[in-house]
Amino acid sequence: MRKPTQIIEKATILFAGDSGDGIQSVGAQMTQASALAGSAVSTFPDFPAEIRAPAGSLAGISGFQLQFASHDIHTPGDISDVLVAMNPAALKVNLPSLRPNGILIVNTDTFSSRNLKLAGYETNPVEDGSLAKFQVFPVELTRLTRLALEETELTQKQKDLCKNFFALGMIFWLYNRPEDYTLEWINHKFAKKPEFIEANTLALKAGQAYCEATEQFASSYEIKPAHFPPGKYRNITGNSATALGLVAASHQSGIPLIYGSYPITPATDILHELASYKHFGVTTMQVEDEIAAVGVAIGASYAGAMGVTGSSGPGLSLKSEAINLAVIAELPLIVCNVQRAGPSTGMPTKTEQSDLLQMLFGRNGESPVPVLAASRPSDCFETAYDACRIAMQYMTPVIFLSDGYIANSAEPWSIPDISELPEIDVHFYRDTETFAPYQRNPATLARPWVVPGTPGLEHRIGGLEKEDITGFVSYDPENHERMSRLRAEKVHRIARELPPTEIFGGTSGELLVIGWGGTHGVLRDSVENMQNEGFSVSHVHLRYLNPLPNDLGDILKRFDKVLVPELNLGQLLMIIRARYLVDAAGLNKIQGQPFHVFEVEAKIEEMCE
Amino acid sequence: MKAEHARRQNSRKSSPTLPGATPTLTKKDYESEQDVRWCPGCGDYSILAQTQRMLPEFGLPREKFVFISGIGCSSRFPYYMNTYGFHTIHGRVPTIATGIKIAHPELSVWVITGDGDALSIGGNHFIHLMRRNLDINVILFNNRIYGLTKGQYSPTSEQGKITKSSPMGSIDRPFNPINLALIAGATFVARSLDRDTKHLQRMIKAAFEHKGTSLIEVYQNCHIFNNGAFFQQTERKTKPEHTVFLEDGEPLIFGEKRDKGIRLHGFTPEVVSLTDGEHSPEDLIVHDPSREDPTLATILSRISEFPGLPHPIGIFRNIERPCYEDLLEQQLQEAKTWKNAGDLEALLSSGDTWVVE
Numbered sequence: 001m002r003k004p005t006q007i008i009e010k011a012t013i014l015f016a017g018d019s020g021d022g023i024q025s026v027g028a029q030m031t032q033a034s035a036l037a038g039s040a041v042s043t044f045p046d047f048p049a050e051i052r053a054p055a056g057s058l059a060g061i062s063g064f065q066l067q068f069a070s071h072d073i074h075t076p077g078d079i080s081d082v083l084v085a086m087n088p089a090a091l092k093v094n095l096p097s098l099r100p101n102g103i104l105i106v107n108t109d110t111f112s113s114r115n116l117k118l119a120g121y122e123t124n125p126v127e128d129g130s131l132a133k134f135q136v137f138p139v140e141l142t143r144l145t146r147l148a149l150e151e152t153e154l155t156q157k158q159k160d161l162c163k164n165f166f167a168l169g170m171i172f173w174l175y176n177r178p179e180d181y182t183l184e185w186i187n188h189k190f191a192k193k194p195e196f197i198e199a200n201t202l203a204l205k206a207g208q209a210y211c212e213a214t215e216q217f218a219s220s221y222e223i224k225p226a227h228f229p230p231g232k233y234r235n236i237t238g239n240s241a242t243a244l245g246l247v248a249a250s251h252q253s254g255i256p257l258i259y260g261s262y263p264i265t266p267a268t269d270i271l272h273e274l275a276s277y278k279h280f281g282v283t284t285m286q287v288e289d290e291i292a293a294v295g296v297a298i299g300a301s302y303a304g305a306m307g308v309t310g311s312s313g314p315g316l317s318l319k320s321e322a323i324n325l326a327v328i329a330e331l332p333l334i335v336c337n338v339q340r341a342g343p344s345t346g347m348p349t350k351t352e353q354s355d356l357l358q359m360l361f362g363r364n365g366e367s368p369v370p371v372l373a374a375s376r377p378s379d380c381f382e383t384a385y386d387a388c389r390i391a392m393q394y395m396t397p398v399i400f401l402s403d404g405y406i407a408n409s410a411e412p413w414s415i416p417d418i419s420e421l422p423e424i425d426v427h428f429y430r431d432t433e434t435f436a437p438y439q440r441n442p443a444t445l446a447r448p449w450v451v452p453g454t455p456g457l458e459h460r461i462g463g464l465e466k467e468d469i470t471g472f473v474s475y476d477p478e479n480h481e482r483m484s485r486l487r488a489e490k491v492h493r494i495a496r497e498l499p500p501t502e503i504f505g506g507t508s509g510e511l512l513v514i515g516w517g518g519t520h521g522v523l524r525d526s527v528e529n530m531q532n533e534g535f536s537v538s539h540v541h542l543r544y545l546n547p548l549p550n551d552l553g554d555i556l557k558r559f560d561k562v563l564v565p566e567l568n569l570g571q572l573l574m575i576i577r578a579r580y581l582v583d584a585a586g587l588n589k590i591q592g593q594p595f596h597v598f599e600v601e602a603k604i605e606e607m608c609e
Numbered sequence: 610m611k612a613e614h615a616r617r618q619n620s621r622k623s624s625p626t627l628p629g630a631t632p633t634l635t636k637k638d639y640e641s642e643q644d645v646r647w648c649p650g651c652g653d654y655s656i657l658a659q660t661q662r663m664l665p666e667f668g669l670p671r672e673k674f675v676f677i678s679g680i681g682c683s684s685r686f687p688y689y690m691n692t693y694g695f696h697t698i699h700g701r702v703p704t705i706a707t708g709i710k711i712a713h714p715e716l717s718v719w720v721i722t723g724d725g726d727a728l729s730i731g732g733n734h735f736i737h738l739m740r741r742n743l744d745i746n747v748i749l750f751n752n753r754i755y756g757l758t759k760g761q762y763s764p765t766s767e768q769g770k771i772t773k774s775s776p777m778g779s780i781d782r783p784f785n786p787i788n789l790a791l792i793a794g795a796t797f798v799a800r801s802l803d804r805d806t807k808h809l810q811r812m813i814k815a816a817f818e819h820k821g822t823s824l825i826e827v828y829q830n831c832h833i834f835n836n837g838a839f840f841q842q843t844e845r846k847t848k849p850e851h852t853v854f855l856e857d858g859e860p861l862i863f864g865e866k867r868d869k870g871i872r873l874h875g876f877t878p879e880v881v882s883l884t885d886g887e888h889s890p891e892d893l894i895v896h897d898p899s900r901e902d903p904t905l906a907t908i909l910s911r912i913s914e915f916p917g918l919p920h921p922i923g924i925f926r927n928i929e930r931p932c933y934e935d936l937l938e939q940q941l942q943e944a945k946t947w948k949n950a951g952d953l954e955a956l957l958s959s960g961d962t963w964v965v966e
Contacts, residue, residue: 038963232958232962232963234963244956247956251951252953256712258708258712278940278941279944279950279951280950281945283711285707287737295703295708296704296707296708296711299706299709300712302695302708303716305712305713325698452675452693453672453713453716455672456672457672458672460641460687460690463697463698473688
């Protein structure tokens, strides 16, 4: 007889192990299985910069946290209900994230004296009573997996590689997840190594059977499907959504996409993904360095393609000079920055929002560049699409900001109807009678986009200051001021067409929380929770950071206090204070980790006292 | 007013022709109306003139030519050409040229660069351009000095060069651009002289005709900051003894009386007399720029580094190899035959989806 199930609303699970333990794989499987079962899901993969740090070491711990629920959720969860720790180091690193009385599954086979010492434990925590406030389930994961695979031809080492699927099987049982999807995935993934199809399938089933059989687990949990608006859904990470947004913009505008890039964490997946879209006419070039990557994109735009480059903080530092060339030459260019913890190499795999001021101001001269930031994984699609539209319609470089957290996190995405995507109306200039290189469109101030090869429009542009209209090199003092102001005005005019800023909560009140980028989910949850507690708090999340929306100043005036939470030391805060002369306060965290909901709630409470 | 402005940048229209007829363009058609602002006597004038003279011979409409440059004296070049032109940033021309070529392969793309632009700040892009073999022509103006910043030693300046930034003499070993390009895998590598207009024209034509990246290093005189850097090679009196012209199928013979030749002693090139009764032209290196193996071309490229040996002038290497943009296009064409090619709806809905009713 099947053991009883309890119905719950949500759960947060954290898988943790060595970076070679297959943690990210099983995390992704649990995410997909949960989404297909109708749950709302939100994930947070957290991995080390080292590809294979020494086994058992604290530095090498890879984690994958996911929350799933029967209602709408915006974050991967503050604190975990279940921690699967594949070794003592994984336990040491992640135990603070487990809630009291939470379920702790540990692979006791790895708790050797050597591994305990590597993790900094003097005694075995599973035996010394230090884990008393949790429900501890010691499982001989390695031995049980070997047992399950006894009949296979695999070597012992190969068998041990399958233990992540044994652990996944246990979690599947615990949350009543269907295994079909994962079985199919295994078949596909190991199509060329059939022995691993059998082994991983056996391990997955053995994990489930173990939970059903052992007396350790009394009951399992069930989560009812969440209520989503009707539509077709898929899970998507921020980097995938970014790539698709770029392809969609190219497709809808009819302008081929050329992506120049140099591998860099956490932006590389955009390159990987785009490289597989050649059947959409997408050209990717992995070039010699970050500067070449942006140079290729600028050359492509000059020649009539949609030039895009993508990187992360240090790469953006290298691209600054070239972005400025696109500013003065007034060429479309899309620059994706998947932010990570800096300065310098910083913490490549950890998230941060500390490049905002660099993106706004980090170039020589008066250099206005539109800056857009995506707020969640699925929002990367729309924001990247809009970045391309603005770049081509205003003839300007545009910076698209994402961050390591939303780049790698996944959530369900309601697949958009192509016919409802905003129009991107691009025309190359061909008229030889009226042409002048810097003759502007009176509405957008965009200069004409002329593709070399167009008869009769031969002309020269470049990085030297240009004379208004003719585009000749000019050192005329008044012309330089006029051109500087025109370039600024062109970017400023983008604000005219922005939609009204959405306010979550009352349109006036005691406290306004303003955020941007990947903090959206945490801020939304925090504000919603505090509203439910009776606090007069509203939330505005900015996609457009340059130009800022025209209605933002009025909105700010309608609140007594303003809070700007950011994963930096107060960058948007500086802009808001300077631009609107309001005494806004910051909530700042710079640990390479997202905010927790409770941290934001505490600040809201403090400010509303 | 506007129409007048509009015409200013492309004011020198070609002579009108009947529809369908190939317009006959002349050097004048390739001169922009911008006043040329190099120092009087600069070697750049000659390179500009020879380029403008040759383009009408290439049978391409004017709008198909794009001249792109970096930063430096030579990089003002595109402003003086009545073609499409883009004066970009220091050292990065190869990258921008690459973007243009992959976006628009039928354009004839010309990179104008100098020794500082190509070999110092742009050294990395230079070698990668050479190895990728896009069909791009590079004219490297080598004057062995930084002119626009008023005279500092460059990556091709000789050791011991005294300049404002090296008052006790430069201690850097110079780059040899020909050698560097060959080692990076370039498929067409040539050297010419600003003062030898006929030879320079031949090299420009050969570079245009070569399908793949072509490099022409031009010995160019900066008479303000490095006057006479190449006078031994360019002046009538000394040129015969200090240059050896590389001609396909010909032995390496030089000298006022064509009485000397270059032969290989092991891997080392050496000068032998053709009048001492001991050596004949059969002993000499016979030039073959089409050799797939770059070893001999590499040895030739280093002859100029041996004291007392003449500088080779001409085409060191000219081989056929698939162009980057063609290989790229092949992949794009192949991908177009894939399932759901170009179907955005299918792409967005790919992977594992589910429907909420």
